[in-house]
Amino acid sequence: MELRQLRYFVAVADELNFGRAAERLRIAGPSLSQQIKALERDLKVQLFDRDRRSVALTAAGSTLLPRARALIAQADQLRRDALGLSSAEPVRIGYVQWCPTDWAERAAGVAQLRVDTWVMPSHTQAARVAEGGLDLAICWLERSDLETMGLEAALVGVDRLFALGVGKDGSPVEARELTVLLDADEAGWSSWNRYAQQFAHVTGAQVVRVEDGGVTGSTFFDHVRRLGRPVLNNPKGQNDAAPPDLTRRPVHHPVPMWTWSLVWRRDESNPLVHSVRDAFTAGVDSSELTAPGVWLPSGDPHRAAAG
Numbered sequence: 421m422e423l424r425q426l427r428y429f430v431a432v433a434d435e436l437n438f439g440r441a442a443e444r445l446r447i448a449g450p451s452l453s454q455q456i457k458a459l460e461r462d463l464k465v466q467l468f469d470r471d472r473r474s475v476a477l478t479a480a481g482s483t484l485l486p487r488a489r490a491l492i493a494q495a496d497q498l499r500r501d502a503l504g505l506s507s508a509e510p511v512r513i514g515y516v517q518w519c520p521t522d523w524a525e526r527a528a529g530v531a532q533l534r535v536d537t538w539v540m541p542s543h544t545q546a547a548r549v550a551e552g553g554l555d556l557a558i559c560w561l562e563r564s565d566l567e568t569m570g571l572e573a574a575l576v577g578v579d580r581l582f583a584l585g586v587g588k589d590g591s592p593v594e595a596r597e598l599t600v601l602l603d604a605d606e607a608g609w610s611s612w613n614r615y616a617q618q619f620a621h622v623t624g625a626q627v628v629r630v631e632d633g634g635v636t637g638s639t640f641f642d643h644v645r646r647l648g649r650p651v652l653n654n655p656k657g658q659n660d661a662a663p664p665d666l667t668r669r670p671v672h673h674p675v676p677m678w679t680w681s682l683v684w685r686r687d688e689s690n691p692l693v694h695s696v697r698d699a700f701t702a703g704v705d706s707s708e709l710t711a712p713g714v715w716l717p718s719g720d721p722h723r724a725a726a727g
Contacts, residue, residue, distance in 0.1 A: 423495055425459040426488045428452055429467060433485050436475045444522055446576075447703040496529030510534040511696045514545045515558040517656045518577050518680045526699045531692040542611040546571060549683055555693045556684050556700075560611045560655075562719030570686045573721045574701040577680035578708050579658050583669040584641075585650035592670040595623040595715075599651045601643060604631040612654055618717045619676055625652070641666060652676065674715035677708065679722045 428445065432452070435441040442449040460467050467481035477485065510532035513523075516539065520526060527533040540548075542559035549557045550569040558576055566573055583593050600616040603609040612635060620627045626649070634643050636657040644651045650669055655678045662668055682700055684693055708714070709722060716723045 421459060421462045423492065425455050425462075426492055428455050429459055429481075429488055430485065430492065432456060432468065432475065433477055433481065436477075438470070438475060444525075445703065446520065446705065448705045448707065451703075499529040511556065511690075511692050512536060512554045513556040513558070513696070514548060514554045515539065516542050516545055516560070518579065518658075519558055520576070520700065527696055530695045530699045533696065541608055546683055549685060552685075555688070555690065556682055556696060558680050558682055560615070560678065561681055561683060561721065562614070562717065563721050564719055566683070566721060571683045572686050573681035573683045574697065575679060575704050575706055575722045576682045576700055577704075578706070579655045579678040579680070580708065581655065581658075581671065581676040581678055582653055583650035583671050584644050584653055584662060584666050585669050586645055586648055586666060588667055590667045590669055592672050593650045594673050595619070595625055595671055595676065596673075597650065598623070598625040598671065599628050599647055599649045600625050601635045601640070601651060601654075602627060602629045603633060603635050604629065605633065608633070609635060612656075615678070615717055616652065619652070619715070622715065623674065636660075672713060674713050675711070677714050677716055679709070679716065679720055681721060 428441070431441040431445050432438060435444065438449055438452060438456075442452045445452065456467065463484070465480040465484070466478050467484070469476045469478055511527075512534045514536040519535075523533060523535055536554060542561060543565070545554065545557040545559045546561055546565060546569055548554045550571060561571070561573060565571075583598055585593070600620050602613050602616055606613065617627070619625060628643075628647065630643060632639055634640050636654040637660075640651075640654070640657060641663055644666055652671070653668075682697060684697055688694065706722070709716070
């Protein structure tokens, strides 16, 4: 029995849904199911009653759950005591758009975490790490950026970009049939502009330049209506609900993927920063990057994972 299996057990018990628990833990669903089965074999009890529609704790699972929580809490406290976290400076982390929903859980027992509320573009957050204003940041960078700034990167998240079109047609759309928007504000949209330009160059997608910040948000929706063509979405709007007159459409040939990197200084000497980095990148599922037909920019630091 491993401590991480107990964490998995608690996560599934909290969610009563393997899919949501896997997403919260940032591991693949099949891996989570296998670990729970391994824990049940080790304990020689069934922890969950599960079928295709529901998940419920068994009587044994309900009895063991508080004990599992207590063991995890004790292990976390032991680690905090060993690291002397009561007197250590917190690890400072910033982000752009995407971030884990379980910051505290991941950092528990590793380090005190200070999440910076100053949400800025990728290149700005990366520069703050390079200059020492942050210890870690979640952002989008290319290999050349990492080299120039003296940073290292590890994958922490992946977004599959889609197209937004007028009407109810939700069928897949060829990448070459898309429009991509570039914004005149290079200070705010440098990363997106570089990504979109490369995508358009490789696929033949149409480029339209805007000057109103309309690569996302309500102004983006207005541009989609005005153009009357499917438009590639910006990852900042990945979770925005589409208006009723617009429809999401999958993109293929190729499939555009956007990666989120956790970056830190190459010469970082603080062991707590490395501990948080390991906690945030452990078990990250990169399988989407190996799917057939996936596209990443040539300088994406995780392109090797896509083959």
